[in-house]
Amino acid sequence: MSSASVAPYIYTSLNLLKKGTFVNVCGVVKFFKPPYLSKGTDYCSVVTIVDQTNVTLTCMLFSRNYNALPSIYKVGDIICIRGLKIQAYKNELQGISKFGFTSLTFDGTLGAPVIPRTLSKSFTFTAQDHNMIEALRTWASTHISTSSNLQQLCDTQPMQYYDLTCQLLGKAEVDGVSFLLKVWDGTRMKIPSWRVCIQDIAFEGDLSHILRLQNLVVDIVVYDNHVQVAKSLKIGSFLRIYNLYTKLQPINSESTTSLVRLQFHLHGGTSYGRGIRVLPESDSDVDQLKKALESVDLEAVQTSDDTDNVANCLTSSSSESDLVSLCEVERCQQLCATTLTNYHYLEKTSLCAILKQRAPRIYRIRAKLRSYKPRTLLQSVKLLCPKCHLLQEIPYEENVDKILQDATVTPPDCKLQDTPLYDSKVWSTEGQGGRQVAVHFVKNDGILPHSSECLVLIEGGRICEISKLSSMFHSVIPVRSGPEDLELLNLAAPFLIRGRVCHYGCKQCSNLKPIKNLSTIPNKRLWIPSSVAEVLGIVPLQYVFVMTFTFDDGTGVLNVYLKDSEKFFQIPASEVLTDDDLQRNLERIMNVICPPGIKIDAYPWMECLIKSYNVTSGMEHQICYQIFDTMVAEDII
DNA sequence: GATTAGGGTTTG
Numbered sequence: 001m002s003s004a005s006v007a008p009y010i011y012t013s014l015n016l017l018k019k020g021t022f023v024n025v026c027g028v029v030k031f032f033k034p035p036y037l038s039k040g041t042d043y044c045s046v047v048t049i050v051d052q053t054n055v056t057l058t059c060m061l062f063s064r065n066y067n068a069l070p071s072i073y074k075v076g077d078i079i080c081i082r083g084l085k086i087q088a089y090k091n092e093l094q095g096i097s098k099f100g101f102t103s104l105t106f107d108g109t110l111g112a113p114v115i116p117r118t119l120s121k122s123f124t125f126t127a128q129d130h131n132m133i134e135a136l137r138t139w140a141s142t143h144i145s146t147s148s149n150l151q152q153l154c155d156t157q158p159m160q161y162y163d164l165t166c167q168l169l170g171k172a173e174v175d176g177v178s179f180l181l182k183v184w185d186g187t188r189m190k191i192p193s194w195r196v197c198i199q200d201i202a203f204e205g206d207l208s209h210i211l212r213l214q215n216l217v218v219d220i221v222v223y224d225n226h227v228q229v230a231k232s233l234k235i236g237s238f239l240r241i242y243n244l245y246t247k248l249q250p251i252n253s254e255s256t257t258s259l260v261r262l263q264f265h266l267h268g269g270t271s272y273g274r275g276i277r278v279l280p281e282s283d284s285d286v287d288q289l290k291k292a293l294e295s296v297d298l299e300a301v302q303t304s305d306d307t308d309n310v311a312n313c314l315t316s317s318s319s320e321s322d323l324v325s326l327c328e329v330e331r332c333q334q335l336c337a338t339t340l341t342n343y344h345y346l347e348k349t350s351l352c353a354i355l356k357q358r359a360p361r362i363y364r365i366r367a368k369l370r371s372y373k374p375r376t377l378l379q380s381v382k383l384l385c386p387k388c389h390l391l392q393e394i395p396y397e398e399n400v401d402k403i404l405q406d407a408t409v410t411p412p413d414c415k416l417q418d419t420p421l422y423d424s425k426v427w428s429t430e431g432q433g434g435r436q437v438a439v440h441f442v443k444n445d446g447i448l449p450h451s452s453e454c455l456v457l458i459e460g461g462r463i464c465e466i467s468k469l470s471s472m473f474h475s476v477i478p479v480r481s482g483p484e485d486l487e488l489l490n491l492a493a494p495f496l497i498r499g500r501v502c503h504y505g506c507k508q509c510s511n512l513k514p515i516k517n518l519s520t521i522p523n524k525r526l527w528i529p530s531s532v533a534e535v536l537g538i539v540p541l542q543y544v545f546v547m548t549f550t551f552d553d554g555t556g557v558l559n560v561y562l563k564d565s566e567k568f569f570q571i572p573a574s575e576v577l578t579d580d581d582l583q584r585n586l587e588r589i590m591n592v593i594c595p596p597g598i599k600i601d602a603y604p605w606m607e608c609l610i611k612s613y614n615v616t617s618g619m620e621h622q623i624c625y626q627i628f629d630t631m632v633a634e635d636i637i
Numbered sequence: 638g639a640t641t642a643g644g645g646t647t648t649g
């Protein structure tokens with residue numbers, strides 16, 4: 001290697017460079033692009049160095065031989081370039097390699113052994129050179145920013161560019177312009193990695209090992225010019241991926257999962273030194289990485305809370321075929337039956353921790369649905385007043401009919417028929433004691449609309465007649481003749497029937513107004529129930545599913561209420577009572593999130609946002625929990 | 638022994 005007897009190289013300070021000269025320079029790497037294939041015949045590396053004169057020089061280095069370009073692994077390394085031509089470009093000096101140039105690169109860490117990385121077989125390296133490297137290290141330690149782009153997976157945040165040191169576990173072509181690398185660095189992401197679907201036939205790597213490592217493994221997709229490099233990488237090699245970009249995966253995109261996940265992209269181009277480099281086993285950072293990988297407690301990874309389903313999935317799938325699709329396995333591994341529609345950044349809290357805390361608070365939980373009530377699903381549909389929050393049962397049809405029947409005692413008053421608001425028609429029923437039925441067809445600006453847009457008011461009608469009318473007309477309002485105007489019946493009966501849905505009002509909060517107020521509704525073609533309610537002084541009740549979910553996450557068990565009109569199941573509670581398809585759908589969803597006949601281990605996970613609140617009744621105080629901003633995953637609906 | 642690239646983010 002070196003010989004003190006050989007004349008030492010003379011290095012020119014960066015402040016003394018002259019255009020058109022050949023020099024040897026030495027400096028601290030401020031910026032670099034790892035070698036990449038240029039559009040010409042050579043590999044190219046762009047390196048910017050700085051020395052104690054605080055002058056920087058950007059060098060364009062070319063070589064047919066990848067390994068002849070400097071082995072720079074990170075900013076702060078020290079490099080000596082011999083045989084560099086200085087030329088001017090855009091009024092600045094730049095260095096350009098000419099045939100036969102050589103370089104030596106050193107770790108820039110103060111106190112690290114001074115070992116040159118070089119391809120040059122015959123290089124001299126004197127004690128003087130050694131001192132120069134030490135001097136540059138010392139100078140750099142106080143004059144160069146030590147902030148590094150290096151970061152571990154556990155510290156990854158969305159929307160970051162950084163350099164990752166990792167081991168390659170698997171690779172596969174995604175398509176012509178993108179390529180997948182599965183890597184790990186022994187640390188665990190706070191936000192789990194996305195999973196990129198590929199043809200399993202194209203996959204290279206030990207799949208079972210990757211599955212064992214579960215979410216210590218991240219998927220990186222590299223694009224364009226990086227694809228060729230990625231293809232050539234050997235499984236097991238240690239890599240540094242420069243300028244890796246992280247991005248949150250949009251919710252409900254064509255992902256394999258409904259969880260919030262982080263995408264890793266190595267975009268095309270070489271801007272900001274973007275690229276991939278294989279690090280040698282001798283590198284001190286690789287040494288550190290290897291230690292981290294060896295110390296990973298695989299048992300802890302496998303028993304961790306969010307990784308259970310993979311074993312079940314492997315067992316069930318392998319009976320069908322040994323060729324388990326990678327995507328299917330990972331999909332199963334990550335299967336989550338619900339999606340959050342808010343607070344994606346909220347960290348998960350275990351149920352045992354929640355049980356120790358005071359209310360009110362909000363939490364994100366990940367648990368399985370051990371059981372739920374009521375088991376007869378339609379019993380979960382209730383009416384809720386949005387104003388006084390009173391919850392009530394759906395009135396029985398017989399009770400509604402009783403109210404209607406009672407109202408028939410008052411015969412239709414002919415004074416209240418055929419007004420500017422409506423045209424009226426009166427019938428007498430046969431064999432029912434001469435019960436009179438009056439139907440008032442509400443006009444739109446004095447004109448009788450088409451039946452599908454027509455609101456009708458019915459006097460003396462029974463439930464069968466109302467349901468017949470509601471199938472023919474837009475909406476039906478049961479009324480009776482009052483002293484001044486038609487009036488609504490008791491609010492225990494629906495104030496409006498539209499199609500098969502009965503709309504009820506809150507007895508406590510409503511303050512009934514005369515029927516003639518219907519004329520004040522601006523759009524008399526839509527007859528929106530809430531608008532009708534408003535002009536008639538009614539606070540409409542909301543149909544809601546009210547269920548008790550018993551969650552279990554292995555740390556504790558928690559009863560949580562679901563009070564939801566249509567967001568959670570994506571099924572309107574108002575329509576489920578009269579729609580067989582919706583009922584079947586609800587039953588199917590419940591059988592997915594709480595499957596009958598299997599052990600809880602095989603249940604899917606559910607991620608939910610829940611809020612705690614205090615409930616005091618008399619002397620008793622308790623904390624209740626309610627689900628919010630959560631919905632069943634799209635692929636289950 | 639020409640050319641390549643000439644630091645300064647994809648839009649997947």
